[in-house]
Amino acid sequence: MSTVERSGVDVARAVNAREISAREVTDATLGQIDAVDERLGAYLTRLHDMARAAADRVDARIAGGEKLAMAGVPVAVKDNMCLAGTRTTCGSKILENWIAPYTGTAVQRILDAGGIPVGKSNMDEFAMGSSCENSALLQTRNPLDLSRVPGGSSGGSAAAVSAHLAAVGLGSDTGGSIREPGAFCGVVGFKPTYGRVSRYGLIAFASSLDQIGPLTRTVEDAALAYDVMAGYDPMDSTSIDRPLEPTFSALRDDLRGKRIGIVKEFETGKLGAAIDAVYKQAYRDLEKLGAELIEVSLPTADYGLATYYLIAPAECSSNLARFDGVRYGLRVEGNDVGEMYEATRAAGFGPEVKRRILIGTYALSSGYYDAYYVKAQKVRTLIGDDFKKAFATCDLIACPAASSPAFVSGAKSDPYSMYLMDYYTIPMSLAGLPALSVPCGSVSVEGKSVPMGLQLCAPIFAERELLSAAHAYEKATMHYKNNKLDVSLHRAPTGNLV
Ligand code: GLN
Numbered sequence: 321m322s323t324v325e326r327s328g329v330d331v332a333r334a335v336n337a338r339e340i341s342a343r344e345v346t347d348a349t350l351g352q353i354d355a356v357d358e359r360l361g362a363y364l365t366r367l368h369d370m371a372r373a374a375a376d377r378v379d380a381r382i383a384g385g386e387k388l389a390m391a392g393v394p395v396a397v398k399d400n401m402c403l404a405g406t407r408t409t410c411g412s413k414i415l416e417n418w419i420a421p422y423t424g425t426a427v428q429r430i431l432d433a434g435g436i437p438v439g440k441s442n443m444d445e446f447a448m449g450s451s452c453e454n455s456a457l458l459q460t461r462n463p464l465d466l467s468r469v470p471g472g473s474s475g476g477s478a479a480a481v482s483a484h485l486a487a488v489g490l491g492s493d494t495g496g497s498i499r500e501p502g503a504f505c506g507v508v509g510f511k512p513t514y515g516r517v518s519r520y521g522l523i524a525f526a527s528s529l530d531q532i533g534p535l536t537r538t539v540e541d542a543a544l545a546y547d548v549m550a551g552y553d554p555m556d557s558t559s560i561d562r563p564l565e566p567t568f569s570a571l572r573d574d575l576r577g578k579r580i581g582i583v584k585e586f587e588t589g590k591l592g593a594a595i596d597a598v599y600k601q602a603y604r605d606l607e608k609l610g611a612e613l614i615e616v617s618l619p620t621a622d623y624g625l626a627t628y629y630l631i632a633p634a635e636c637s638s639n640l641a642r643f644d645g646v647r648y649g650l651r652v653e654g655n656d657v658g659e660m661y662e663a664t665r666a667a668g669f670g671p672e673v674k675r676r677i678l679i680g681t682y683a684l685s686s687g688y689y690d691a692y693y694v695k696a697q698k699v700r701t702l703i704g705d706d707f708k709k710a711f712a713t714c715d716l717i718a719c720p721a722a723s724s725p726a727f728v729s730g731a732k733s734d735p736y737s738m739y740l741m742d743y744y745t746i747p748m749s750l751a752g753l754p755a756l757s758v759p760c761g762s763v764s765v766e767g768k769s770v771p772m773g774l775q776l777c778a779p780i781f782a783e784r785e786l787l788s789a790a791h792a793y794e795k796a797t798m799h800y801k802n803n804k805l806d807v808s809l810h811r812a813p814t815g816n817l818v
Pocket residue numbers: 447448449450472473492493494495496497498525632739742
């Protein structure tokens with residue numbers, strides 16, 4: 321196995337044991353980035369100098385006798401996370417040249433544990449999207465099939481991890497933005513319980529939903545990164561002050577005694593025969609590991625999408641009000657301050673962001689607030705209650721991670737068909753639950769196999785149970801080993817990618 325293919329856990333072990341230096345791992349990863357990222361487009365900014373300096377510091381600490389949980393592990397940082405001195409664009413023209421003045425808590429914890437920031441990864445503008453096609457700055461491709469999208473909004477981190485351009489990718493998930501790109505790129509995508517990982521230094525989209533989590537090739541790596549990042553932070557008022565149970569040391573190899581809920585309303589037959597077969601097999605595999613499958617019902621989950629597309633735009637219309645040309649990023653001058661605001665926002669935001677701001681402002685406006693925003697909040701409570709009832713009879717829930725496998729770039733031209741991608745992930749986000757996507761097989765499209773993800777979801781704070789179950793499933797099935805990088809990825813750039 322080449323250096324870049326090593327898991328994060330393996331890299332940290334080897335660097336701590338001084339079998340390899342953090343600098344060697346970093347140089348290998350930067351070399352891989354230089355070799356393929358022109359064609360892939362995972363990174364908006366490459367951080368060669370910062371990465372090498374960080375690696376040398378890690379090697380010095382190891383030489384001084386320290387042990388570091390993530391020693392030398394190459395990390396892709398989604399471009400909505402502040403990393404001091406680096407461009408932090410949110411995939412938007414409005415922040416295209418904005419340099420973060422400080423480092424956010426989750427990123428800082430990774431750096432303190434010896435992680436190496438190798439680049440800032442592409443994303444849908446302000447994390448609004450499911451394919452990375454809404455990035456105003458770069459197109460990211462799916463490393464397993466360059467004609468397809470990597471998913472979104474954390475598509476750059478997912479693509480980077482899948483193509484061995486990092487072992488850990490940091491993502492943020494508001495309605496599915498870690499889990500869906502994880503599924504599309506054949507990697508693990510893990511969204512912790514809302515409030516478990518500090519959002520200090522994460523540029524806000526929808527504050528009652530946003531959560532940071534890792535994208536990795538193995539569940540072990542997800543547990544490693546989560547254990548390092550999670551925990552109370554006084555800098556984030558929504559951060560939860562409650563003792564943390566380490567997950568990595570609790571990973572198990574079986575599911576004996578576990579009751580796994582299969583959601584009646586999420587019958588996979590409607591997704592087509594090939595997809596249905598993959599999920600039915602995944603459920604049987606869970607059973608083979610000792611789990612008891614139980615039917616559960618989430619009667620209000622079907623309202624998740626409509627609820628989310630009121631709450632998330634409402635919150636974003638407020639959060640994005642700060643981008644007006646006065647303080648952050650782009651400013652387009654006008655004759656007076658009003659004109660300046662208008663010109664800046666008209667030029668700086670892309671069409672999807674403008675759509676969300678309009679919807680959100682409408683939903684919050686007087687006369688409509690009760691009919692839309694308050695109603696959506698009530699439905700959100702009902703969705704949470706459905707999950708509570710379901711978890712009275714089961715320990716975990718299993719269901720699809722996305723409505724389809726990765727689609728061809730440009731295939732979804734209307735917003736609604738894009739929104740539908742997150743049908744299965746949004747209910748968990750509204751309920752604040754921890755959930756992840758783990759590779760569960762693939763479907764064959766035009767001779768190529770396109771991966772799919774199984775979503776597992778647990779009650780709040782049950783990260784340990786969740787990761788443990790995913791680890792058992794992964795170990796028994798090893799689907800990620802079947803990922804094959806697109807052969808064109810390694811060809812010299814020709815200028816024309818498709
Ligand atoms: N695709 C969803 C949206 O566009 C979710 C995005 C996310 O989780 N950040 O809002």
